[in-house]
Amino acid sequence: MNGESFILRFNDLPSVDRGGGVKTTPLIKKFPVVEGITTGITTFPPGNMVPLHAHNCAEQVTVLAGEAEAEIDGERFRLKAPDTTFIAAGKPHRFINVGSTEMTILWIYGAREVTRTFVESGETVGHLSEKDVGGSR
DSSP: OBTTBOOOOGGGSOOEEEETTEEEEEOSOSOTTOOSOEEEEEEEOTTOBOOSEEESSOEEEEEEESEEEEEETTEEEEEETTOEEEEOTTOOEEEEEOSSSOEEEEEEESOSSOEEEETTTOOEEETTSTTTTTOOO
């Protein structure tokens, strides 16, 4: 990294296997020079999703490829690239790949420390922690 500016080469970044074929590549996460955001890209095979959950901070999600259904606070919306959502902190949501090809999303959280609370169990875990990554299907 060069001072407060830097370049990230996507193909050089480590990815996290979320289970069920879902893969997340964090982009901006806890770098000392970056205040207030965490970002990354997640890919979903057809028919796959993460469980209904909420975060401790706001989240913006942009569909980069494929077709998605966003469930946000009990409402469902069909999305395609480059549709974008804004989800307020604490609002239950999830993204489902409803297309026949891989779906890719770019997500941006409004915090450096992000938690995920699963609606079904009520459990709160650190974003991309060991307890967070196995819940996709």
